[in-house]
Amino acid sequence: MGLLPKEQPVGLRFQFQSTDAFIRQTETHEAWVVKHSDSDLTVFSPICTHLGCHYDWVASANEFICPCHNSVFSITGKVIAGPAPRPLDTLPYRIENGILYVKWERFQAGIPEKIVV
Amino acid sequence: MWAPVKTWIEDRLPISAVMRWSLEEDIPGGSSFAYVFGSTNLILFLLLAVTGVLQLFYYVPTTDHAYESVMYLRLQVPFGWLIHGLHYWCAQAFVVLVGVHMAQVFIWGAYKDPRQVTWMMGVILLLLVAAFAFTGPLLAWDQLGYWAAEVGTSIVGVVPWLGNFLQRFARGGETMGQQTLSRFFIFHVAILPALLFAFIVIHLAAFRQFGSVGPWDAEKRQQIGKFWPDQAYKDVIVTSFVIVALIGLCVFRRAPITGVADPLGRSITPKPAWNFLFLYQALKSFRGPWEVVGTVVVPVVLILLLFFLPLYDRNPERNPRHRLIAMAGGMALVVLILVLTVLGQLSQPPARGASAGPGLAQGTPSRQAARAEPNAAAEPNKSAVAPTAKVASARVQKGRELYQSQGCAACHKINGQGGTAGPDLSDEGNKGRSADWLVTQIRNPKAHNAGSTMPAYPSLSQEQVENLVAYLLSLRAGGEKPAAGAQTAGEQKETQPVTKGVESQQLPASGRQGPPEEAATLIGGVKLGHVLFADYCSSCHGPEGTDKVPNPGSEKGTVPGLHPIDPNLASDDPSVFAARIDRIIQHGSIPKGPHPAIYMPAYGDGMTLTQPQIAALEAYILDLNGVDRAKIIDPGMSPGRFFLWAMVALGAICAMAVIQLLLRK
Numbered sequence: 006m007g008l009l010p011k012e013q014p015v016g017l018r019f020q021f022q023s024t025d026a027f028i029r030q031t032e033t034h035e036a037w038v039v040k041h042s043d044s045d046l047t048v049f050s051p052i053c054t055h056l057g058c059h060y061d062w063v064a065s066a067n068e069f070i071c072p073c074h075n076s077v078f079s080i081t082g083k084v085i086a087g088p089a090p091r092p093l094d095t096l097p098y099r100i101e102n103g104i105l106y107v108k109w110e111r112f113q114a115g116i117p118e119k120i121v122v
Numbered sequence: 123m124w125a126p127v128k129t130w131i132e133d134r135l136p137i138s139a140v141m142r143w144s145l146e147e148d149i150p151g152g153s154s155f156a157y158v159f160g161s162t163n164l165i166l167f168l169l170l171a172v173t174g175v176l177q178l179f180y181y182v183p184t185t186d187h188a189y190e191s192v193m194y195l196r197l198q199v200p201f202g203w204l205i206h207g208l209h210y211w212c213a214q215a216f217v218v219l220v221g222v223h224m225a226q227v228f229i230w231g232a233y234k235d236p237r238q239v240t241w242m243m244g245v246i247l248l249l250l251v252a253a254f255a256f257t258g259p260l261l262a263w264d265q266l267g268y269w270a271a272e273v274g275t276s277i278v279g280v281v282p283w284l285g286n287f288l289q290r291f292a293r294g295g296e297t298m299g300q301q302t303l304s305r306f307f308i309f310h311v312a313i314l315p316a317l318l319f320a321f322i323v324i325h326l327a328a329f330r331q332f333g334s335v336g337p338w339d340a341e342k343r344q345q346i347g348k349f350w351p352d353q354a355y356k357d358v359i360v361t362s363f364v365i366v367a368l369i370g371l372c373v374f375r376r377a378p379i380t381g382v383a384d385p386l387g388r389s390i391t392p393k394p395a396w397n398f399l400f401l402y403q404a405l406k407s408f409r410g411p412w413e414v415v416g417t418v419v420v421p422v423v424l425i426l427l428l429f430f431l432p433l434y435d436r437n438p439e440r441n442p443r444h445r446l447i448a449m450a451g452g453m454a455l456v457v458l459i460l461v462l463t464v465l466g467q468l469s470q471p472p473a474r475g476a477s478a479g480p481g482l483a484q485g486t487p488s489r490q491a492a493r494a495e496p497n498a499a500a501e502p503n504k505s506a507v508a509p510t511a512k513v514a515s516a517r518v519q520k521g522r523e524l525y526q527s528q529g530c531a532a533c534h535k536i537n538g539q540g541g542t543a544g545p546d547l548s549d550e551g552n553k554g555r556s557a558d559w560l561v562t563q564i565r566n567p568k569a570h571n572a573g574s575t576m577p578a579y580p581s582l583s584q585e586q587v588e589n590l591v592a593y594l595l596s597l598r599a600g601g602e603k604p605a606a607g608a609q610t611a612g613e614q615k616e617t618q619p620v621t622k623g624v625e626s627q628q629l630p631a632s633g634r635q636g637p638p639e640e641a642a643t644l645i646g647g648v649k650l651g652h653v654l655f656a657d658y659c660s661s662c663h664g665p666e667g668t669d670k671v672p673n674p675g676s677e678k679g680t681v682p683g684l685h686p687i688d689p690n691l692a693s694d695d696p697s698v699f700a701a702r703i704d705r706i707i708q709h710g711s712i713p714k715g716p717h718p719a720i721y722m723p724a725y726g727d728g729m730t731l732t733q734p735q736i737a738a739l740e741a742y743i744l745d746l747n748g749v750d751r752a753k754i755i756d757p758g759m760s761p762g763r764f765f766l767w768a769m770v771a772l773g774a775i776c777a778m779a780v781i782q783l784l785l786r787k
Contacts, residue, residue, distance in 0.1 A: 009584065010558070010561055010562050010565055010566070011558070013562065013565060013566055013569065015565070018386075018729060025295065025297075025299035025300050025301060026294070026295065026299075026300065026301050028299075028300050032385075033386060033729070033732065034386070035386060055276075056272075056273045056276035056277060057272050057273060057276040058269070058272070058273065058392055059385075059386070064566050064568050064569065064578075065568050072391040072392070073273060073391070073392050073393075074405065074406060075406070087409075088405070088406065088408070088409050088410070088413055090410060090413070111296060111297055113279060113286065114276045114279060114280075115276055115277070115279050115280035115285075115413070116279075116280060117411075122296040122297075
């Protein structure tokens with residue numbers, strides 16, 4: 006957790022072992038983390054809920070913006086504009102001894118429901 | 123001698139009969155250049171098949187080798203540039219000419235009774251061509267192909283009821299990966315070609331059943347021409363022109379190089395290939411629950427309208443002037459597709475910062491905004507540290523080093539040394555700013571001042587930010603000792619362990635260390651490299667690498683320019699050039715001199731940039747210095763010379779066909 010700034014989205018990059026059918030490999034992924042307090046934060050999947058592109062945080066606009074089809078999300082993940090059918094997906098997490106553990110999950114894009122795939 | 127052989131074969135294989143059936147075709151109204159497109163498409167299909175098979179001699183359909191195998195073919199195999207280029211440009215031309223062929227058939231009313239089946243088979247061929255255009259780009263496993271497939275298969279996923287199954291079927295699982303590549307590969311090189319060949323045969327058989335429709339004017343139809351040789355010569359002339367144009371495109375406008383697929387790369391704006399841009403643009407008109415209308419209903423309705431056209435348009439009239447409704451409908455569809463394609467091509471993601479405060483130009487790259495990507499990882503195997511006074515002291519030292527390595531001195535001055543673009547930091551510790559305030563300033567300068575020109579520092583981990591803040595708070599006019607009562611970032615959080623995450627890499631003690639990494643062997647995309655350069659490199663090396671940014675304490679006094687670059691790094695051989703600069707970008711370096719204010723961060727070791735991103739940066743830096751990272755190493759023959767020979771050869775064939783046509787007249 007350390008000095009993650011409060012109420013400022015930070016992209017955390019991490020690696021984990023993935024399995025693609027029979028192929029096991031180390032993959033790098035990202036998650037967007039917004040810290041509310043030392044024990045409370047929101048972890049967003051970096052994948053747009055519309056069609057699976059990676060969105061970006063635009064601090065000057067205070068919004069997450071997806072370049073593919075112009076979906077715009079607030080810092081809370083709420084859809085502000087664009088075709089995204091649901092808010093940004095949050096990822097489960099826990100904090101132990103100041104270390105953030107994120108459970109990497111993917112969700113079906115393009116539908117209003119948040120369904121793990 | 124030949125006659126007995128021919129007779130022997132003819133007795134057992136009816137070659138002459140088949141040839142006669144193929145060539146002896148009456149054309150009502152005589153031959154015409156308007157009728158050439160079917161034959162041209164057939165030739166293009168054969169060319170695609172041949173170049174596709176030749177590519178398979180080199181292509182490896184795995185995610186870790188596909189891109190490199192394609193680039194090897196393009197750059198190092200004699201005539202590989204031609205094989206790949208012809209396949210790429212033929213595929214583009216095929217889509218256009220299939221469209222032109224359909225338009226010609228529509229205008230001539232050639233889909234009407236009794237030629238309905240010919241038209242319907244043609245629509246199926248159009249769908250197969252679209253499937254080729256969708257599956258092909260992913261095989262190169264480059265940025266454009268990857269993202270087009272990611273978005274395309276996501277669109278499939280929103281189809282009601284079947285979407286989830288279709289998406290899983292297309293991807294071979296839940297996410298893009300090796301299974302996706304394997305499936306796209308087998309569709310592109312086996313299933314679709316077999317289907318296309320079968321439907322071409324059916325299409326041709328149905329066509330020959332009733333032959334050419336000829337002019338709509340009954341009087342003109344009285345004159346009967348022959349396919350062979352009249353129409354065949356015209357086909358040869360037009361097809362020769364098309365092939366010369368395609369070779370010209372291979373020589374003078376290479377297929378784009380966008381770099382290997384990078385699932386983390388957000389510097390690229392994914393857009394579909396031009397032939398799907400109209401769907402991409404149309405999709406934007408439908409929101410929320412209506413989106414399925416844009417993704418499924420509209421395309422399906424259009425396809426059904428096209429497919430069943432001969433069944434609901436039973437008016438036997440073929441003259442366009444007497445089919446105003448049909449012509450208006452067809453024209454509207456073409457105009458709509460063209461307009462949507464142009465709009466899709468011109469459309470950009472919303473100017474980042476469009477709703478921003480003052481001082482930020484429209485379209486300013488987002489990395490100028492807060493985009494912190496600390497290397498800290500949410501991994502269980504990483505240790506946590508609880509800072510002590512000793513640690514805090516060490517932090518100041520590390521922060522000082524970081525201040526130098528990140529190039530802060532290019533803009534900020536401390537004790538008289540450094541730039542003047544930013545505030546003087548000599549007395550930063552006395553300004554009463556909290557550690558949190560400084561952390562935010564480093565991570566997101568615009569949070570405090572929307573007009574700030576200070577770049578955000580995405581390469582810094584939490585630990586590095588702590589160190590930098592500790593150093594800044596230690597700065598007092600006349601000395602750097604921490605003042606009593608001033609808390610360093612570490613001290614302030616003393617009771618709270620902080621994430622250490624992935625160990626930040628220490629910069630080499632001096633000079634360049636470590637071997638070139640994966641990026642040195644990847645061919646990156648120059649455009650992406652340009653974007654990344656602006657975000658990560660230009661603050662120290664200047665825009666386009668030309669500035670002499672001051673570097674106090676270094677032997678040369680300035681940050682090395684990259685345009686032109688140090689001759690010891692440059693090479694005419696792009697592989698050598700890339701390997702030399704790769705070591706620096708991966709592992710960082712310290713300039714010679716007593717106390718250089720700025721030194722080069724380790725972008726690769728620190729995971730600040732991915733290997734594909736570093737490859738793109740290298741391609742851009744080479745491009746700045748006039749070296750093409752994607753230089754063709756072994757062309758087989760100079761492309762320019764090959765183009766001339768092709769023009770001569772195909773020109774000669776054209777000339778013979780023209781002479782034959784003139785003689786027959």
